[in-house]
Amino acid sequence: MSYKIETQNLSAWFGSKQVLQDITMKIKGNVVTAIIGPSGCGKTTLIRCLNRMHELTPRAKVTGKVLLDGEDIYGENVDPVTVRRRIGMVFQKPNPFPMMSIYDNVAAGLKLNGIVDKHRLDKIVEKSLKAAHLWDEVKLELGKSGASLSGGQQQRLCIARALAIEPEVILMDEPTSALDPTAAAKIEQLIRILAEDYTVVIVTHNMQQAARVSDFTAFLYLGKLVEYGSTKDIFENPKSELTEKYITGEFG
Amino acid sequence: MSRIIDAGLEELSVMLCRMGELTYETVSLSLKGCLNGTSVYSQVNKMSDALVSMSDQAEDKAFELIARFQPVASDLRTIKSYMKIAYDFARYSRYALDISYITKQFGGLKECEKWITEYIEKMSEKVLTMVRTSIDALRSHDTQLAKTIAKTEEEADKMYFEYLDRLIEKAPATSKCTISSVLVVRYLERIADHATYVCESVIYLATGEKTILR
Ligand SMILES: Nc1ncnc2c1ncn2[C@@H]1O[C@H](COP(=O)(O)OP(=O)(O)OP(=O)(O)O)[C@@H](O)[C@H]1O
Numbered sequence: 001m002s003y004k005i006e007t008q009n010l011s012a013w014f015g016s017k018q019v020l021q022d023i024t025m026k027i028k029g030n031v032v033t034a035i036i037g038p039s040g041c042g043k044t045t046l047i048r049c050l051n052r053m054h055e056l057t058p059r060a061k062v063t064g065k066v067l068l069d070g071e072d073i074y075g076e077n078v079d080p081v082t083v084r085r086r087i088g089m090v091f092q093k094p095n096p097f098p099m100m101s102i103y104d105n106v107a108a109g110l111k112l113n114g115i116v117d118k119h120r121l122d123k124i125v126e127k128s129l130k131a132a133h134l135w136d137e138v139k140l141e142l143g144k145s146g147a148s149l150s151g152g153q154q155q156r157l158c159i160a161r162a163l164a165i166e167p168e169v170i171l172m173d174e175p176t177s178a179l180d181p182t183a184a185a186k187i188e189q190l191i192r193i194l195a196e197d198y199t200v201v202i203v204t205h206n207m208q209q210a211a212r213v214s215d216f217t218a219f220l221y222l223g224k225l226v227e228y229g230s231t232k233d234i235f236e237n238p239k240s241e242l243t244e245k246y247i248t249g250e251f252g
Numbered sequence: 253m254s255r256i257i258d259a260g261l262e263e264l265s266v267m268l269c270r271m272g273e274l275t276y277e278t279v280s281l282s283l284k285g286c287l288n289g290t291s292v293y294s295q296v297n298k299m300s301d302a303l304v305s306m307s308d309q310a311e312d313k314a315f316e317l318i319a320r321f322q323p324v325a326s327d328l329r330t331i332k333s334y335m336k337i338a339y340d341f342a343r344y345s346r347y348a349l350d351i352s353y354i355t356k357q358f359g360g361l362k363e364c365e366k367w368i369t370e371y372i373e374k375m376s377e378k379v380l381t382m383v384r385t386s387i388d389a390l391r392s393h394d395t396q397l398a399k400t401i402a403k404t405e406e407e408a409d410k411m412y413f414e415y416l417d418r419l420i421e422k423a424p425a426t427s428k429c430t431i432s433s434v435l436v437v438r439y440l441e442r443i444a445d446h447a448t449y450v451c452e453s454v455i456y457l458a459t460g461e462k463t464i465l466r
């Protein structure tokens with residue numbers, strides 16, 4: 001069995017404050033893995049370590065390994081930009097580039113990567129918007145500002161933008177917390193569909209959401225990985241008392 | 253895009269329909285064996301074990317859907333009903349096993365008078381029809397069909413008590429026949445009851461109404 005991502009004794013700091021301790025976990029390809037845990041436990045930090053974004057914060061430090069297809073992304077000759085291209089990220093608040101059109105929002109990453117051929121750009125933009133299940137809603141107004149869309153549409157636009165550069169892994173940090181239930185349900189359905197072609201890691205505060213969308217769930221507490229297993233097992237029969245307490249709402 | 257829970261509900265529904273078909277075969281085989289005195293015990297045993305384990309799997313799946321999707325309204329009713337129906341199907345097959353055990357142990361109805369075998373054959377047909385009705389009603393969530401079982405259930409019940417009355421009037425020649433036939437009609441009556449429960453569950457999941465068809 002090979003895994004898409006494997007962390008080995010991953011620890012992370014902000015200055016002298018350690019926020020992740022010795023996280024070792026194997027993440028399967030083409031499934032959805034959810035990371036749950038109370039506020040401040042290190043969920044965001046963990047996924048930011050998975051695509052070398054953590055180090056962008058001043059005084060931040062990482063030790064341990066993160067293997068992508070068996071190769072350490074923190075290895076000596078690895079270019080972090082390449083890593084971030086292979087491992088895309090979608091954030092909590094939909095953040096389309098406000099001055100750009102829908103089309104340009106999706107094409108932005110491609111242009112940065114030197115793709116200028118209009119025909120090729122058109123094709124990738126369409127494909128990405130389709131994959132994000134937004135195409136039908138915007139195909140007649142691709143020139144409109146990205147900021148003019150609804151919150152749920154903006155989030156799907158951000159997903160399309162992430163997909164356009166053809167990543168292998170998509171990290172999502174609370175992608176629905178700024179959305180109403182209907183828009184959130186759409187994103188959840190989309191996440192299930194994305195898992196057919198991508199490896200998805202989602203951070204969520206909402207454990208019901210983790211239960212619904214993920215195949216595997218990791219419970220993080222005070223920077224430590226308390227329990228990690230199939231979502232069915234975690235929600236039906238957690239091994240750790242802490243997990244039980246958290247998912248039944250006794251604390252958090 | 254369909255809802256995430258739909259795939260799980262569909263999977264559960266397919267599991268139940270498969271159980272339904274297998275359960276029909278099991279009951280029908282055990283009755284055939286009983287009526288012509290051939291032992292089908294080991295075969296029925298295997299089928300029955302398979303059904304019990306399928307029932308466990310269905311329950312497990314239903315449990316997972318509850319834990320993961322917090323189902324409400326028709327989704328919740330469907331899951332609750334599917335759990336009950338899976339159990340009912342497993343019960344059909346357990347009674348089928350009991351029937352073939354009698355055949356194996358006492359040779360079935362071999363020693364019985366002709367009127368008795370004819371009577372039980374008639375009752376078997378009725379109960380098999382009920383089993384079929386329950387399976388078909390479930391497959392298409394057909395409440396009209398489900399309701400029709402009330403009449404057959406009453407008839408099967410009547411046949412059961414009438415049989416006991418007749419035996420009291422005129423005992424069969426051998427006690428083997430007495431014991432076997434009484435147990436078989438009793439098991440048939442139990443299967444008929446479970447088929448009725450299934451139909452009640454179908455009505456409940458489709459409409460939310462708690463109907464008693466007995
Ligand atoms: N830029 C930063 N500088 C210093 N400390 C930080 C910074 N960002 C986060 N932290 C601290 O690191 C710890 C982990 O934070 P992180 O954002 O990973 O938590 P989280 O699990 O994502 O929480 P939430 O659910 O609230 O988003 C917290 O104690 C937080 O206060």
Ligand SMILES: [Mg+2]
Pocket residue numbers: 043044045173
């Ligand atoms: Mg966070």
